[in-house]
Amino acid sequence: MGCSNNAPSTNENARTNDDARWNIIFVLGSPGGGKGTQCDKIKAKYKIFHYSCGELLRQAVKENNKEAELINKYMKEGKIVPARITCELQKKCMEKNEKEYKAFLCDGFPRNEENLKFFFEVMGKDVKVLCTLFLTCPEDVCIERIQKRGGGRVDDNVETIKKRFKSLKEETVPTVNKLKGYGPVYEIKANQTIDEVFKDIDEKLKDLLTTK
Numbered sequence: 001m002g003c004s005n006n007a008p009s010t011n012e013n014a015r016t017n018d019d020a021r022w023n024i025i026f027v028l029g030s031p032g033g034g035k036g037t038q039c040d041k042i043k044a045k046y047k048i049f050h051y052s053c054g055e056l057l058r059q060a061v062k063e064n065n066k067e068a069e070l071i072n073k074y075m076k077e078g079k080i081v082p083a084r085i086t087c088e089l090q091k092k093c094m095e096k097n098e099k100e101y102k103a104f105l106c107d108g109f110p111r112n113e114e115n116l117k118f119f120f121e122v123m124g125k126d127v128k129v130l131c132t133l134f135l136t137c138p139e140d141v142c143i144e145r146i147q148k149r150g151g152g153r154v155d156d157n158v159e160t161i162k163k164r165f166k167s168l169k170e171e172t173v174p175t176v177n178k179l180k181g182y183g184p185v186y187e188i189k190a191n192q193t194i195d196e197v198f199k200d201i202d203e204k205l206k207d208l209l210t211t212k
Contacts, residue, residue: 020128022094023103025205026110028176029135031164032142033190036196038135039107041198046209049094049101051106057081059204078163080111080171083118091123102111103130103209116178129183130208132200134176137190141163 005110025048027035043050054090057075061068067085075079086109094104108114120127143161179185186204 008033021126023033023130024127025105025130026132027107028172030137030142031161032146033137035107035134035135037194038197038201039105041192042105045211047105048105049097050105051093060089078160084116087122110175113175116175131184131186133180134185135190136187140193148169173188
């Protein structure tokens with residue numbers, strides 16, 4: 001979707017902060033593009049903690065978090081949940097797991113420029129961005145995949161999926177381009193087999209992460 005594989009970095013603090021509290025890999029891409037599947041394969045090989053922002057939000061709804069009603073409303077409508085809420089959940093997750101992990105796989109964030117701006121305003125001094133993985137896949141393939149998985153998620157219906165693709169094109173792609181200022185952005189073609197996609201990803205990560 002027009003993203004360079006080797007983007008120069010301009011945000012030196014986020015890129016070169018070797019004493020950062022948390023090292024981050026952002027994973028973004030098409031709904032149904034296999035982000036969760038690939039994150040599972042990454043964490044199986046490398047010492048990295050994986051969290052899905054979507055799962056953090058769904059768990060907050062399930063636990064009747066104070067923002068549960070608002071979160072559910074945004075997700076049903078295929079809209080991006082306010083950055084304040086998502087960043088609060090991420091920070092709690094990293095604080096909970098930082099004794100065991102220094103590197104975190106951030107799945108499904110930042111999806112728009114508000115997300116990006118808020119994230120670095122709140123946690124910029126504590127993070128170093130290792131890279132961004134951007135998994136792209138044609139819309140028709142993704143819709144077919146999502147319909148097959150049948151997970152009963154509130155946002156797994158054709159109408160909402162199409163809204164999510166619209167958001168991807170209008171909000172996430174420009175955000176991914178801005179992420180070039182924080183480190184390398186790697187566009188990965190996700191309409192391959194699972195193992196082929198992982199091979200492409202692993203080639204990018206093998207010099208960044210410690211294997212188990």
